[in-house]
Amino acid sequence: MLTGYRAWLWLVLLCAALYLPGLASLPAMDRDESRFMQASRQMAQTGDTVRIRFLDEARNKKPAGIHWMQAASVKLLSTPESTALWPYRLPSVLGATAAVLFAFALGLLFLDRRGAFLAASLLASSFVLVVEAHTAKTDAALLGSIVAAQYALARIYLDGRDGRVSGWRIAVLFWVALAVGILIKGPVPVAVVFLTLLALLATDRQARFWRGLRPPVGLALLLLIAAPWYLAIILADDTFVREAGGRDFLGKLISAQEQHGAPPGAYALILIVAFAPASLFVWQALRWSWTWRREAAVRFCLCWILPFWLVLELTPTKLPHYILPTFPALALLIAMAVQAAEAGEFRWLRHWATRTLYAAGLLLIGGFAVVAFLLPIATGNGVVWAGLIPVLAVAAVSAYTVPRLWRGELRPALLASAFAAPLVFAPVLSAVAPAVNQLWMSREIGRKVAALGLPAGTRLFAVGYTEPSLVFYLGSGLRLTSPAAPGAGLLQRDWLAVIRDDGVRKFRETMARRGVAVRAAGTVSGLNYSRGRRTTVTLFRPAPADGE
Numbered sequence: 001m002l003t004g005y006r007a008w009l010w011l012v013l014l015c016a017a018l019y020l021p022g023l024a025s026l027p028a029m030d031r032d033e034s035r036f037m038q039a040s041r042q043m044a045q046t047g048d049t050v051r052i053r054f055l056d057e058a059r060n061k062k063p064a065g066i067h068w069m070q071a072a073s074v075k076l077l078s079t080p081e082s083t084a085l086w087p088y089r090l091p092s093v094l095g096a097t098a099a100v101l102f103a104f105a106l107g108l109l110f111l112d113r114r115g116a117f118l119a120a121s122l123l124a125s126s127f128v129l130v131v132e133a134h135t136a137k138t139d140a141a142l143l144g145s146i147v148a149a150q151y152a153l154a155r156i157y158l159d160g161r162d163g164r165v166s167g168w169r170i171a172v173l174f175w176v177a178l179a180v181g182i183l184i185k186g187p188v189p190v191a192v193v194f195l196t197l198l199a200l201l202a203t204d205r206q207a208r209f210w211r212g213l214r215p216p217v218g219l220a221l222l223l224l225i226a227a228p229w230y231l232a233i234i235l236a237d238d239t240f241v242r243e244a245g246g247r248d249f250l251g252k253l254i255s256a257q258e259q260h261g262a263p264p265g266a267y268a269l270i271l272i273v274a275f276a277p278a279s280l281f282v283w284q285a286l287r288w289s290w291t292w293r294r295e296a297a298v299r300f301c302l303c304w305i306l307p308f309w310l311v312l313e314l315t316p317t318k319l320p321h322y323i324l325p326t327f328p329a330l331a332l333l334i335a336m337a338v339q340a341a342e343a344g345e346f347r348w349l350r351h352w353a354t355r356t357l358y359a360a361g362l363l364l365i366g367g368f369a370v371v372a373f374l375l376p377i378a379t380g381n382g383v384v385w386a387g388l389i390p391v392l393a394v395a396a397v398s399a400y401t402v403p404r405l406w407r408g409e410l411r412p413a414l415l416a417s418a419f420a421a422p423l424v425f426a427p428v429l430s431a432v433a434p435a436v437n438q439l440w441m442s443r444e445i446g447r448k449v450a451a452l453g454l455p456a457g458t459r460l461f462a463v464g465y466t467e468p469s470l471v472f473y474l475g476s477g478l479r480l481t482s483p484a485a486p487g488a489g490l491l492q493r494d495w496l497a498v499i500r501d502d503g504v505r506k507f508r509e510t511m512a513r514r515g516v517a518v519r520a521a522g523t524v525s526g527l528n529y530s531r532g533r534r535t536t537v538t539l540f541r542p543a544p545a546d547g548e
Contacts, residue, residue, distance in 0.1 A: 002113050011104055011117070014124050015097040017422035019133040022429030023093065024086040026134055027440040027469070034442075034468035035059065037088040037136050040070035042476055044080040050232045055471065055480070060240045064229055065183030066091065066138045083446060083473055088136035095141030096133035100124040102147040103328040109154050110297035111335055118411060118418075119335035122278040123328050125421035128321055134429060138185045139321045145181035146325050149174050149193050153213075154300055157200060160209020161296055168214070175218040179225035192308050192325045199303035264313045267323050274320045275327060277417040280361040281410075282330055285337040288346045298336065304329040338410045362401065365424065366394040372428045376435045386431035393423035438526040441465070441535065445498060445524050446473030448539060452521060455494050459483070463507065464500025465537045467528065474498075484510045493542060496521065501536040517543035 002010070028034045039052050039059050052059045052067055069091035074080055078087040103123050107116025123129065132140040152174035159166045181189030201207055233240045272279050292298045305326045312322050340346040369390035376384045397420040401413040437444055449460075459477065462470055466480045483495045484507075497518075499507045511518050518540045525536040 002117055007104065007113060007117050008101065011100055011120050011124065012097065014121060014419060014422070015093075015100055015133075018124060018130050018425055019093045019096055021422070021426035022134055022433070023089050024084065025430050025434045026085070027434060027443040028085060028472055029135060031468045033136050034472045036066065036138075037070065037085065038468060038472045038476070040067045040074065040088060040136075041080045041472070043067050044071040044074050045476060050229065050236050054468070055476065055478070058237055058239065060237065062138055063183050063186055064233070065180065065185075066141055068183075069141065070136060081475070085136065089134060092133050092135060092137065092140035095144035096124075096129055098144035099129070099140070099147045099328065102144070102151045103331065106147065106151045106154055106328065107332055107335065109151075109158060110300075110332060111339060114411070115335045115339045118338065118414060119328075119331040121415060121418035122331040122334060125418040126274070126278060126327055126331075127276045128274040128324055129327065130421070130425050132321055132324065139324055142181055142185045142189065143324055143327075145177045145184060146189050146192050147328050148177035149181065149189065150196065150304060150328070152177065153193065153196065156212035157209045157300060158296060160212055161204075163208070166212040171212060171214040171218055172221065174213060175221045176225065179222045182222070182226045183229060188325075191311065192304075195307035195311070196300075196304045199307050200300065203299060203303060266318050267309065267313055270318075270320050271323065274323060275330060277361065277365065277421065278331060278334055278414065280357050281334050281337070281414070285330070285334040288337040288340060289333045292336075292340075298333070301329040301333050301336075305333075334414075338414065341408070341410055362394065362398045366391070366398065369394045369424060369428075372432050376432060379436050379438050381435050381437060384432050384435045386427040389427040390424040393420055396420075439529060441524060441526040441528060441537070442467055442469035442473050444526065445470060445537065445539075448522050448524055449474060449496065452496070452539075452541075454496060458494040458496055460496055460498075462498040464503040465498055465528070465535060470498065482507065482510065484514055484516070495542065497540045498537050499540060501538070504538055507540065519543040 028037065035054050039054050042053050042055075043049060043064075049064065049068060049071075052062075052064055070088045073087045073090045074082075076087075077090070078084050100120050100123055104116050104120035107119045110116075111119070129140065129143070132143075152170050155170045156166045156174065178189055178193055181193075201210070271282060275282060289298045289302060293302055309323065309326055312318070315322075337346055369387075373384075373387035373391055376382060376387065397416055401416050404410075404413045404416075434440070445465075459479070460474050461479050461481060461483045462474075463480075463482050471478050471480075483497050497507070508518065519542075521539040521541045523536055523538050525534070527533075528535040
């Protein structure tokens with residue numbers, strides 16, 4: 001089944017089954033995704049590929065690479081005026097798929113074909129990667145560039161240990177992948193790759209493989225690809241370095257930003273959910289890998305994971321997707337440990353405690369499936385029958401995998417979990433989650449506004465409820481102020497204002513003082529989960545003049 005191109009095809013199909021369902025139907029999920037999409041939309045509208053803007057403000061957070069990808073996708077497959085989300089998310093799907101395929105190629109350097117396939121499958125089905133593939137942000141695309149660079153580095157490292165110098169193509173792949181990563185997320189890929197490189201140099205106590213990187217030519221190639229945009233943005237906006245490098249990047253290293261702080265060690269707990277379903281084998285695999293740390297393959301993966309993980313644990317700002325760049329190496333270590341267990345070299349993976357732990361993990365996943373089924377009912381949206389599929393899938397997979405785990409048949413159990421993951425994720429992301437209308441206030445406001453059939457040229461305003469997702473659904477013309485504000489165009493006949501409940505009274509009073517009659521055109525209520533509060537907004541329009 002895994003000979004020739006078949007393994008690659010199976011992995012592509014697995015990625016498609018995991019990442020495509022829900023891509024179009026799942027509403028904008030968080031503030032960052034909406035900011036990325038709106039900034040990419042404005043890039044596509046204006047043709048300005050240097051400066052990144054959210055409405056009238058400079059968005060000096062991340063480089064332009066992901067915005068180029070999203071804007072190109074939108075121009076090719078949709079229009080900037082459309083509120084379709086899937087073109088903005090497509091680069092994340094392609095980045096996640098590239099990461100899985102490069103992880104398979106990397107596994108072929110260290111393992112047999114079956115082991116490499118297992119590692120790539122575990123990476124593909126990991127919870128956080130599935131979520132990031134559905135999100136129009138940087139992390140899935142970034143992972144693709146990091147795994148490509150690490151594949152090239154592994155080739156160069158293994159060749160150097162054997163006294164060979166890798167060919168030019170591998171060195172070019174390394175530097176091009178690193179340059180692409182720098183254009184997507186600045187110093188993050190540099191940190192992952194060069195911490196791995198420095199750890200390898202320190203633990204091997206020799207630098208024979210260094211020549212394979214061809215640093216002089218490689219650095220020149222990297223600068224040729226990445227430097228022009230950085231120079232252009234610095235010339236266009238002299239605040240970029242201070243805001244992106246100082247406030248955004250260094251700020252996260254110094255203090256917890258946006259209430260995303262946690263103590264050192266938090267990622268060990270986050271990993272249980274973030275890397276599910278494979279996470280329950282991570283600790284056993286790390287135990288085995290430490291015993292075999294002198295082996296080249298194991299050493300490479302440990303040098304990939306440990307230095308970067310340590311930096312993340314010491315960084316005050318912590319988010320689940322920050323550890324995503326370590327997932328390919330963790331998946332490879334699990335596959336190596338499974339292979340060792342099958343050869344009788346690591347019996348602890350067959351221990352009853354390990355099997356019990358994995359069975360408990362399946363129960364937790366089953367609990368997630370049950371909650372997903374009950375959520376639309378509990379929120380008054382009725383039964384979403386597609387939500388039964390994850391419940392039945394978990395039950396069937398548990399019936400298949402638990403007996404095999406108990407007999408020590410680890411590989412088929414893990415592969416079954418990975419290839420059954422689409423039966424859990426697809427219904428939840430494509431049918432269940434989108435049906436919970438109370439979670440998606442901005443989408444519901446957008447639908448309500450569209451149903452009003454506003455005349456062309458109607459000006460839109462928002463007060464109080466100013467989520468970035470509302471900007472995406474209502475368009476680049478939305479103004480986050482009152483229509484009564486100075487210079488807002490109060491005398492214009494066609495306008496609509498979205499006013500949060502705590503500002504309705506003041507809005508009515510202000511408009512009355514200005515002599516402007518208004519009328520409510522509808523209300524939307526729901527949970528603003530970004531702020532953790534129930535919210536109601538009212539849509540206001542000018543009252544028709546007498547005789548109209």
